Amino acid sequence: SQQGEEDPQALSIQEGENATMNCSYKTSINNLQWYRQNSGRGLVHLILIRSNEREKHSGRLRVTLDTSKKSSSLLITASRAADTASYFCATEANQAGTALIFGKGTTLSVSS
Amino acid sequence: DGGITQSPKYLFRKEGQNVTLSCEQNLNHDAMYWYRQDPGQGLRLIYYSQIVNDFQKGDIAEGYSVSREKKESFPLTVTSAQKNPTAFYLCASSIVGGYGYTFGSGTRLTVV
Numbered sequence: 001s002q003q004g005e006e007d008p009q010a011l012s013i014q015e016g017e018n019a020t021m022n023c024s025y026k027t028s029i030n031n032l033q034w035y036r037q038n039s040g041r042g043l044v045h046l047i048l049i050r051s052n053e054r055e056k057h058s059g060r061l062r063v064t065l066d067t068s069k070k071s072s073s074l075l076i077t078a079s080r081a082a083d084t085a086s087y088f089c090a091t092e093a094n095q096a097g098t099a100l101i102f103g104k105g106t107t108l109s110v111s112s
Numbered sequence: 113d114g115g116i117t118q119s120p121k122y123l124f125r126k127e128g129q130n131v132t133l134s135c136e137q138n139l140n141h142d143a144m145y146w147y148r149q150d151p152g153q154g155l156r157l158i159y160y161s162q163i164v165n166d167f168q169k170g171d172i173a174e175g176y177s178v179s180r181e182k183k184e185s186f187p188l189t190v191t192s193a194q195k196n197p198t199a200f201y202l203c204a205s206s207i208v209g210g211y212g213y214t215f216g217s218g219t220r221l222t223v224v
Contacts (some may be wrong), residue, residue, distance in 0.1 A: 030210055033224075040220075044205075088155070097162060104153055
């Protein structure tokens with residue numbers, strides 16, 4: 001089962017613009033994480049937000065979490081061509097001994 | 113340098129053959145995971161292990177087997193019972209309980 005659903009599926013922007021990706025999930029969570037994947041490569045962990053947090057920043061990344069709506073957003077500010085990649089949200093259920101469940105991802109294309 | 117290594121990078125399997133994908137980590141992580149990724153799709157969980165000599169099935173375990181005899185190693189065998197094994201396989205590791213995952217660079221398996 002895939003817990004998270006990202007929206008949009010694909011996003012094309014110009015360098016310098018902001019990119020916003022959304023993630024919805026279904027069950028209670030311990031935390032939500034965002035990952036990046038360059039084509040044909042492994043995933044890289046970007047940021048983790050716990051269920052009792054509402055917003056978190058890391059460099060040009062800003063993540064919000066709304067547990068009442070079971071949704072999260074990832075904002076990348078001042079996008080660069082190097083940000084071109086697929087972005088996935090993943091949730092850790094509020095239950096011991098589980099593994100991350102990933103969504104289908106958003107493909108971001110940043111053109112110069 | 114600490115990291116997680118998957119080998120081989122590319123693997124070709126004939127119909128009816130079993131093949132084993134290697135995953136080794138030197139991060140001293142207790143937990144290890146196997147995911148499958150199909151084109152344009154998210155990651156689906158095959159198996160995971162949070163301690164040596166113990167592992168749990170994920171959402172798509174049928175046709176796969178694993179072992180966890182050492183903390184550092186979590187090999188995945190794709191058996192002949194897996195009818196559609198062509199995919200990108202990703203291994204990951206983590207500290208147990210609420211932390212981000214470190215991913216390997218993946219193995220691309222093709223049935224010929």
